[in-house]
Amino acid sequence: xxxxxGKKFQADVMVDGKRxxxxxxxxxxxQAFEDECRLGITPAVRARVRRERxxxxxxxxxxxxxxxxxxxxxxxxxxxxxxxxxDKYIPADxxxxxxSTAVIVRMTGRMKKDGASNGTINRRLSALSRLLKYAExxxxxxxxxxxxxxxxxxxxxILSPDEEARVTKFFRHxxxxxSWAVTFFLLYTGCRLGEVYSxxxxxxxxxxxxxxxxVTKTSKTRLVPLIGPAKDAWDLICAESGEDLPFSxxxxxxxxxxxxRLRDYLRLTNDAGFVPHMLRHTCASRLVSKGVPLAKVMLWxxxxxxxxxxxxxxxxxxxxxxxxxxxxxPA
Numbered sequence: 001x002x003x004x005x006g007k008k009f010q011a012d013v014m015v016d017g018k019r020x021x022x023x024x025x026x027x028x029x030x031q032a033f034e035d036e037c038r039l040g041i042t043p044a045v046r047a048r049v050r051r052e053r054x055x056x057x058x059x060x061x062x063x064x065x066x067x068x069x070x071x072x073x074x075x076x077x078x079x080x081x082x083x084x085x086x087d088k089y090i091p092a093d094x095x096x097x098x099x100s101t102a103v104i105v106r107m108t109g110r111m112k113k114d115g116a117s118n119g120t121i122n123r124r125l126s127a128l129s130r131l132l133k134y135a136e137x138x139x140x141x142x143x144x145x146x147x148x149x150x151x152x153x154x155x156x157x158i159l160s161p162d163e164e165a166r167v168t169k170f171f172r173h174x175x176x177x178x179s180w181a182v183t184f185f186l187l188y189t190g191c192r193l194g195e196v197y198s199x200x201x202x203x204x205x206x207x208x209x210x211x212x213x214x215v216t217k218t219s220k221t222r223l224v225p226l227i228g229p230a231k232d233a234w235d236l237i238c239a240e241s242g243e244d245l246p247f248s249x250x251x252x253x254x255x256x257x258x259x260x261r262l263r264d265y266l267r268l269t270n271d272a273g274f275v276p277h278m279l280r281h282t283c284a285s286r287l288v289s290k291g292v293p294l295a296k297v298m299l300w301x302x303x304x305x306x307x308x309x310x311x312x313x314x315x316x317x318x319x320x321x322x323x324x325x326x327x328x329x330p331a
Contacts, residue, residue: 001034002027002030002031002033002034004027005023008023008024008025009023009024009025009026009027009029009030010022010023010024010030011023011024011030011031011033011034011037012034013033013034013037013038014037015037020037057091057092057093057094057095057096058086058087058090058091058092058093058094058095058096058099059087059090059092059093060092061096061131061135062083062131065131065134066079066080066083068134069130069131069134070130075194075217078123079127082123082124082126082127083127083131085124086124086127086128089107089110089111090103090107096132096135096140096141097140097141099128099132099141099144100144101144101145101146101147104125104128104144104146104147105147108121108125108147108149111124118149118150118151119151121149122148122149122151125146125148125149126148128146129143129146132144132146156273156278156281156285156311156312157271157273157274157275157278157281158278158281158282158285158286159187159278159279159282163266164187166265166266167180167183167262167266168180168184170261170262170265170266171183171258171262174261176258177236177240178236178237178240178249178250178255179250179254179255179258179259179262180233180236181232181233181234181236181237181247181250182196182233182237182247182250182255183233183259183276183279184229184230184232184233185230185233185234185237185247186276186279186280186283187229187230187279187282187283188227188228188229188230188233188283189209189224189226189230189283190224190279190280190283190284190287190300190301191209191211191224191280192216192217192277192280193252193276193277194215194217195211195215195216195217196247197245197247197248197252198215198245199211199215199245199246199247200212200244200245201238201243201244201245201246202244204226204234207225207226207227207231208223208224208225208226209223209224209225209226209230209234210222210223211223211224211302216302217302218302218303218304220302220304222299222300222302224300234246237249237250255276256276259275259276280301283300283301284297284300284301284309284312285312285315287300288312288313288315288316289315289316289317291316291317294306294309294310294312294313294316297309297312
């Protein structure tokens with residue numbers, strides 16, 4: 001029962017088996033506290049409601065917490081791009097608690113209507129899922145379930161031998177030797193563009209390239225043989241650069257501009273798959289098609305799961321002649 005104690009008014013209730021007697025400025029406030037406790041509205045519940053009420057809107061929340069949530073991400077620009085895309089569908093001031101499954105389903109439908117592929121939508125939903133999971137850890141919301149879309153297992157765009165010859169012709173005849181070096185280092189090591197620009201000079205020795213865990217997407221170190229055109233590309237770029245990061249001699253944006261010129265030269269302007277990352281797919285495809293075991297291709301490419309490598313299994317040689325010798329005659 002609330003009562004006056006000096007100049008304050010003290011409530012008197014039992015909460016979770018413990019007696020609580022907080023003081024308030026007015027009798028009405030003390031009585032209201034007692035009423036809330038009887039209804040199960042505990043101080044912890046009130047604190048959570050207050051946090052939810054004072055939580056920033058969607059855009060401000062992901063901007064303020066980006067470094068906390070994605071600070072260890074090896075590709076922060078890709079995440080920022082996905083969040084910017086979500087900003088087009090989720091109002092900036094929408095409270096996080098209002099982002100329900102129904103809202104996400106409607107948003108997914110709008111993205112599909114706007115022409116986004118299932119893969120693109122899934123990358124955006126993944127960013128949203130991680131954001132909402134963090135908000136749940138802060139006890140701001142209960143994260144709604146998110147249904148990801150099925151992605152087709154289509155064949156990746158690869159560079160044909162004829163296209164490879166024309167790529168060399170274009171870069172050599174236009175004097176863009178540094179871009180040729182980036183292209184053929186990517187093609188014959190199968191690494192990612194970000195790994196090229198993070199490759200230190202001392203990571204290449206004894207005919208091998210070490211892609212250190214600090215720069216790889218999977219945070220795992222891998223060693224790849226430096227062969228043929230990849231070695232030529234490395235020697236060329238090192239001869240033109242005295243930097244610890246040799247490929248920094250040609251800015252990434254400059255290389256991308258040269259790639260667009262290459263695409264125009266090859267009359268592939270409308271080929272959405274003709275991007276630098278296709279060189280990585282080409283490397284994996286060529287290894288598999290030459291009969292290299294998938295387990296070894298997995299190590300070469302740095303895949304974290306054999307399922308990723310299995311995308312190229314359709315390229316494996318189908319000739320089974322001789323394999324039966326392993327079974328018959330018995331030893």
